[in-house]
Amino acid sequence: MVTVMTKGVLLALLAAALGMGAMAQAEEVGDYVLPxxxxxxLxxxxxxxxxxxxNHYELIRHQxxxxxxxxxxxxxxxLSGCVSCHVGYDGSGAPIEINAKGQFCRSCHDYAAVQMNCFDCHATVPQGESWNHEVSAAHAHLKAFSEAEAKVR
Amino acid sequence: MKRIVYREWLVQPQRYWGLLAILAAVVAVGGLSALYMEHHGHWVTGMTNSVVWGMPHVFAVFLIIAASGALNVASIGTVFDKKAYKPLGRLSGLLAVALLVGGLLVLVLDLGRPDRLLVAMTTHNFSSIFAWNIFLYTGFAAITIGYLWTMAERKGHRLQKPVGTFAFLWRLALTTGTGSIFGFLVGREAYDTAILGPMFVVMSFAYGLAVYMLVLFYTFDADGRPIGPAMLKRLRSLLGLFVSAILYFTLVYHLTKLYGAKHSDIEAFILINGGFYSAMFWVGWILIGGLLPLGIIYHPELNQRRDWITAACALVIVGGFAAMYVIIIGSQAYPQEMFPGHSVLQFGAPGDVGGRVAPYSPSLPEFLLGIGGVGLALLIPAVGVRVLQFLPESLSDRDIDPHASARPAA
Amino acid sequence: MNHETESTNQGRRDFLSAAMGVSTAAIAPGVILHTPEASAAPRTDPVTDVHRWGLLVDTSKCAEGCSACVDACDRENGLNLQAAPLGDDAMKWQNQRATWIRKVKLQDNLSGQITNLPLMCQHCEHPPCVDVCPTGASFKRADGIVMVDSHTCIGCRYCMMACPYKARSFIHEQVDQKLTRAPRGKGCVESCNLCVHRLDAGDLSTACAEACSAEGHRALVFGDLKDPSGPLRQALAKQRTRQIRQDLGLNTGVRYAGI
Known part of the structure; x- marks a missing residue:
């Protein structure tokens, strides 16, 4: 009985250590969000x-x-939402291209060694957005207006 | 008829490796040109938003239709049971595949996004003749390889006729499809006519045979294999027939267009006042590609001489490139007529072309890409005939048709 | 392909609701239906064939020397951000850069009369560019807008060969500057998409028509070809119009008065 318990504790400790290790690694690897x-x-x-x-690519591709x-x-x-929210800014407040070295998209794709060709065509800094998750706030009053109009109808 | 013996090409090693080295270098230069165009984008070519298909397409379309024409020699033996053509069949199949691969490579490397070839192979829009051609081209290569197997393998002999017939029908569809790429375009004056399909078929007969004859003469001369005068006569008469047919179809094509008043401007452009394009038509397409070779082929003395017949083949090929240049580039350079009865005084910014002839001057890289395709189309048979038994040991009349020697040669 | 089927089915469903909407509008004519603000919300359902977007060009109002529509289009769709590659011939570049709309000046061969008009993608009902595209990248959206899915465009340029209006442009060079709303990359073909990003955000306008009105010319009217009471159909009802290359039977979405 005692041996069984000892073994159990040892196993639990081992599992905890491994888990911690994995978490530590995940944090280290995944933390490419720029301050x-x-x-x-968020x-x-x-x-x-x-x-x-x-799964971000699956989401982007479906979208x-x-x-x-x-x-x-x-x-x-x-994708324009990704760029808008994840783009980093330099000291003067100007956005830095998101696929530049050390920036959000590039850092992780470099780490994972996965090719990324979104930015062959897509803008790398938020510039001239039509509509995305980020700029929806600016449209909020219009939305309210149209909802009000729908109610009238 | 004696049993035909096929032998690997026995040219001296130095000469062989020298030839391979030259062809490989040509292919490499073509590849580098493609990389250069791809890296910079198409602005380094002469192509614009007016002339969207340039020199690479001239080469690619020529090679592709020559490919289907090269297979004709085998078809005549298998499908039409002309025994004298049987020994020519294997080289015919090999050359057909090689020319097709060369042409397709040029076409693919000229795409804006050649990296998306997989998309082209997996996503199809079947209302596009282009999408059909993807199947026609890959199918042609597969069927021809099967056809070669039936010719080379004893077990496959009984399949030779059905496979050969299928290949023949397939190649007719392929060339009609290639011609229809242009024939189905309603928005351009020079196209939009069904005759382009059959005209391309006839052109393929002539260009394919001319390439075939040149390769045959070269390989046979190089390791001293004989070609009998009766065989020579067969081939040159066939070429004469095909070249005449091109001239006939060219005549009908232009007569059709000339008859309608609305096409008189494009006809005047191609035939009279198109400058370089008119010259290409008359000097290249008609004179060099038509009348001169016919003159040689039907000349009672010159047509007895191998070097003159070789020259006739070369002229047909040069004329073929001129014809492709006029059909593909001349037709695009001519402005699209959107406003009948009006002259276009201004069309966008000053260099933006509309309502007047679009300038086009091919750049070196696009020309070299095309030449690279030709290099590959020759490199493949050069390797093929050396390592496998494609070439018959002899095409002397005695070996092919014992009765021929009893008849006068010409 | 799937998308089209989906949107077509969706279209049938939506058609009923829209028909109900129209009848409601007929009952309560006081409700504003056509002001852009009224519907300015991003859409959450796929576009349907309830609408077919189009333009009317009144050539008699198109002023000589005015390039307001072209400039507005360039700004709206990031075309002004294109830079000539170093070493390219200046005149050749004009024929290699992307152009979605261009001013055309015509002279009648007999009378010598001058006509000015803007020329852009005509958004055909039966677009030759869609028929010839080998991959289906060139497509017509359910609401009639002809555009290119750059994700599947292989850059073969067959659509440019097929277009009777020279409306399409190939991107000949590496593109460094681009707008979020107008992605652009080397090796693909593109053309006017009736400012589709505006429509999708619920803004019923195009940059060209807006600029033309701002100049006071009002030669361009944008609207829904399927809405009999809408501004486009109202304007079309007032004058004789025709299609460029009407002989081809393409049923274009852009109509011209005075040619």
Missing amino acids: SSRAAA GQCVEATEYMRR RDATVYGGIRGTDHS
């Missing part, structure tokens, strides 16, 4: 952080087709 970006002030991304790490063919831009999963 200067708006994302730094608790989590548009989905759970761990989910975003693994891409919804946008191109369906004209749906007003969701959380747009």
Whole structure:
């Protein structure tokens, strides 16, 4: 009985140590959010952080087709939303290209050695956005207006 | 008829490796040109928003239609049961695949996004003749390789006729499809006509045969294999027929366009006042590619001489490139007529072209890319005939057709 | 392909609700339907074929020497950010850079009369560029906008060969500067998309028409070809219009008065 318990405790300790190690590693690897970006002030991304790490491309790609063919831009999963929230700023407050060395997208993709070609065509700093999650606040009063109008109808 | 013996190409090693080195260098230069164009973008070529297909397409389309034409020699033996053409079949199949690969490579490397080739292979829009051609081209290569197997493998002999017939029908579809890439374009004056499909088929007969004959003469001369006068006569008469057919189709094409008043401007451009393009038409397409080779082929003395027939083949090929240049580039340089009865005084910014002839001067890289495709189309058979038994030991009349020697040669 | 089917089905469903909406509007005519602000909210459902967006060009109002529409389009869609590659010929570059809308000046061969007009993608109902595209990247959205899905465009330029209006541009160079709303990259083809990002955000306007009105010319009217009471159909009802290359039977979404 005693031996069984000892073994159990040992196993638990081992598991805890491994778990801690893994967590420490995950934090170290995953923490590419730049302090200067708006994302730094938020608790989590548009989905759970761990989910975003693994599945952000699936979300972006799904959104891409919804946008191109369906004209749906007003969701959380747009690439322009990613850029707008995760882009870092230099000392003078100017945005830094998100695919530049050391910036959010590039750092992690470099670490994971995954090619990224979104920015062959897409803007790397928020400039001339039409609509995304971030700028929706600016549209809020319009939204209220149209909702009011819908009620009238 | 004696049993035909095929042998690997037995040219001296120095000469062989020298040839391979030259062809490999040509292919390498083509590859580097493609990389250069890809790295910088298409602004380094002569292509613009007016002339969107340039020199690479001239080479690619020529090679692709020559590919289907090169297979014709095998078809004549298998499908039409002309026994004298049977020994020519293997080289015909090899050359067809090689020319196709060369042409397709040029076409693919000229894409704006060649890295997305996978998209082209997996996403299809079947209302596009281009999408159909992707299947026609890959299918052609696969069928021709199968056809070669039936020719080379005893077990496959009984399949030779059905496979050969299928390959023949497939190549007709392929060339019609290639011509239809242009023929189905309603928005451009020079295209928008069904005759381009059959015209490309006839052109493929001539260009493919001319390339075939040049390769045959070169390889046979290089290791001293004989070609009998009767065989020579067959091939040159066939070439004469095909070249005449091109001239006939060219005539009908232009007569059709000339008859409608609305096409008189584009006809005047191609035939009379198009400057370089008119010259390319008359001197290149008609004279060099048509009348001169016909003159040689039907000249009672010159047509007995191998070097003159070789020259006739070369002229047909040069004329073929000129014809492609006029069809592909001349037709794009001519302005699209959007406002009948009006002259276009201004069309966007000053260099932006509309309502007048678009300038186009091919840049070196795009030309070298095209030449690289030709290099690959020759490199493949150069390796093929050396390592496998593609070439018959002899094409002397005695070996091919014992009765021929009894008849006068010409 | 799936997307189109989905949106078509969605279109049928939406058609009923929209029809109900129209009848409501007919009952209560006081409700504002066409002011941009009224519907300025990003859409959450896929676009449908309830609307078909289009333009009317009144050439008699198109002023000579005015380039307000072209300039506005350049700014709206980041076309002014294009830079000529170092070493390219200046005139050649004008024919290599992307141009979505251009001013065209015509002279009648008989009478010598001058006509000015803006020329852009005509947003055909049966677009030749869509027919010829091997990958389906060139497509027509359910609401009639013809555009390019740059994610599947391989840069073959067959659409440019097929377009009767020279409306399409190939990106010949590396693009460094671009706007979030107008992605642009080397090796793909693009053309006017009727300021689709505005429409999707609920803003029923295009940069060209807005600029033309701001100049006081009002030669361009943007609107819904399917809405009989909308501004476009109202304007179309007032004068004779035709399509450029009407002989091709493409049923363009852009109509011209006075040509």
